[in-house]
Amino acid sequence: MVDLRVKIGDLDLKNPVMTASGTFGYGVEFEDFFDLNRLGGFVVKGTTLHERQGNPYPRSAETPSGMLNAVGLQNRGVKYFAEKIYPKLERFQTNVLVNVSGSTVEEYVECAGVIDELEHIPGIELNISCPNVKEGGMTFGTSCPSAEAVVRAVRKVYKKHLMVKLSPNVTAIDEIARAVEGVGADSVSLINTLLAMAIDAETRKPVLSTITGGLSGPAVKPVALRMVWQVARAVKIPVIGMGGIMNAADAIEFMLAGASAIQVGTAGFVDPLAPVKIVKGIEDYLKRHKIESAADLVGSLQL
Amino acid sequence: MMNKTVQNLRVLSNIQLNRDHHLLELQAPVKLEQINPGQFVNVRVEKSQSTFLRRPFSIYGVNYEKNTISLFIKDVGPGSHVLTSTPEGEEVDVVFPLGNGFSLPENNERILLVGGGFGIAPLLFFAQELKNLNSKVDIHALVGARTADDLMELDSFAQYGQVYTTTEDGSHGLKGRVTDHLVLNDNLQIFDRVYTCGPEPMMKAVAAKAAAVGVFCEVSLENTMACGFGVCLCCVTDTTSGHQCVCTDGPVFNIKDLKW
Numbered sequence: 001m002v003d004l005r006v007k008i009g010d011l012d013l014k015n016p017v018m019t020a021s022g023t024f025g026y027g028v029e030f031e032d033f034f035d036l037n038r039l040g041g042f043v044v045k046g047t048t049l050h051e052r053q054g055n056p057y058p059r060s061a062e063t064p065s066g067m068l069n070a071v072g073l074q075n076r077g078v079k080y081f082a083e084k085i086y087p088k089l090e091r092f093q094t095n096v097l098v099n100v101s102g103s104t105v106e107e108y109v110e111c112a113g114v115i116d117e118l119e120h121i122p123g124i125e126l127n128i129s130c131p132n133v134k135e136g137g138m139t140f141g142t143s144c145p146s147a148e149a150v151v152r153a154v155r156k157v158y159k160k161h162l163m164v165k166l167s168p169n170v171t172a173i174d175e176i177a178r179a180v181e182g183v184g185a186d187s188v189s190l191i192n193t194l195l196a197m198a199i200d201a202e203t204r205k206p207v208l209s210t211i212t213g214g215l216s217g218p219a220v221k222p223v224a225l226r227m228v229w230q231v232a233r234a235v236k237i238p239v240i241g242m243g244g245i246m247n248a249a250d251a252i253e254f255m256l257a258g259a260s261a262i263q264v265g266t267a268g269f270v271d272p273l274a275p276v277k278i279v280k281g282i283e284d285y286l287k288r289h290k291i292e293s294a295a296d297l298v299g300s301l302q303l
Numbered sequence: 304m305m306n307k308t309v310q311n312l313r314v315l316s317n318i319q320l321n322r323d324h325h326l327l328e329l330q331a332p333v334k335l336e337q338i339n340p341g342q343f344v345n346v347r348v349e350k351s352q353s354t355f356l357r358r359p360f361s362i363y364g365v366n367y368e369k370n371t372i373s374l375f376i377k378d379v380g381p382g383s384h385v386l387t388s389t390p391e392g393e394e395v396d397v398v399f400p401l402g403n404g405f406s407l408p409e410n411n412e413r414i415l416l417v418g419g420g421f422g423i424a425p426l427l428f429f430a431q432e433l434k435n436l437n438s439k440v441d442i443h444a445l446v447g448a449r450t451a452d453d454l455m456e457l458d459s460f461a462q463y464g465q466v467y468t469t470t471e472d473g474s475h476g477l478k479g480r481v482t483d484h485l486v487l488n489d490n491l492q493i494f495d496r497v498y499t500c501g502p503e504p505m506m507k508a509v510a511a512k513a514a515a516v517g518v519f520c521e522v523s524l525e526n527t528m529a530c531g532f533g534v535c536l537c538c539v540t541d542t543t544s545g546h547q548c549v550c551t552d553g554p555v556f557n558i559k560d561l562k563w
Contacts (some may be wrong), residue, residue: 023535025534029532029533030534032306032308049448053546057539057540060527060528062356067355067357074536074546217353219528254550269531270347270536
């Protein structure tokens, strides 16, 4: 028997596989496909203080090895989440995290404060990296002072696990990671989508309503892997890796690069069973390589 | 109604109906339960280098005895081409059943099905289901296409009720578009319900005519989808209650809920 358990700070995960915010709804949408308790955890969709309608259609564009999206944080707001969705999530025996976003520092703080009251939510993922909203979002995550400001403010009101989701749309992601570590982040997750663009040559128009959007899927994996490796060397807090993870081999590469756990995102659109297949694949890999614990993989890249 | 599932379905038959339309019958490895007309499947297309996401297709028919789902596919791009090229015996990876489906009419109601191009697929399934349910519904179908060669399954529609046709070149039925037909322009108020599926401009025109005479109307929308089951929020349409997902809140919408 191999031990799949990993720790992300004070969070105990039964295995290293989580699912990524924005690709997993509120989780319950996947219940027909598999038992969500088989995951190490899942992160529910980007939640803001107030309801957001998101961006106009078209919101997605396909690429040969990935997709662009410009959803723009459509959600019903944190009050709706607490009243209508949270009761459906209390029964799960795994880590359910809420991704929190805002247009101002005050909105992040107020939203996090509401979630702090929810007993069965052991942590939040602070989204300072969404490329698809005009105000807030990525702007917080692209400079050290603004990233520090929002994390410091949320840290004051939010007592449980504070994971900060980093943007790849920066020159030095390791500096941002160090900055948020310095003001109380318990872990960092990366990468969010890469700012990208798609054009329809026939109409000579951008495909997305917002002109630019966020690229995800296998196309971004090498970039994500490099950033996870850089950040893991720069900080002492756990790193959660994501970006184009389609199978167990991808997940293991991220762990070798230094990720304590991983998040599966776009792969779930193509194969809703991908997250649980990856759990099984990691177990098989550990057996095949006679490695006793998934935790032993973390950062064991041989240079 | 059947729960969503991901399965490998075996191609029992792949029949080319005309130059670019195929009928695929797919056998499921799990027992098919009730699937509603208007629901759809999302099919994985791995054999094309330019495709990454699944492709949604309306369900054209379900045979519960044979445990098969039929899809009516127009070869319009690399994704659909992979499917129309799949030989008998091979398997395809399908997520199904997805979406809501058409709402059932009451007994003794008179309904009009308006289909353009391969939009006939869910409408024919709907007519078949109404017959299976033994409902006493008076079915009329208006089907339009560019040419007579593009008009398909007229005999099938004729099993269920009166059929009207239009072709843009006049090679079958009334010359013109679906929306030019008299049944939509002079007599629409004699129907209790109108259901339509086809190109969006056609559906908008049909919806406007139905709204003008106050007739119940449902439309089946098509949209670019990533997941097909409501988690990516890419395929939204603007409704009176804000952005709603075509894949889960639809694809069938009552026109009174759409901001058309």
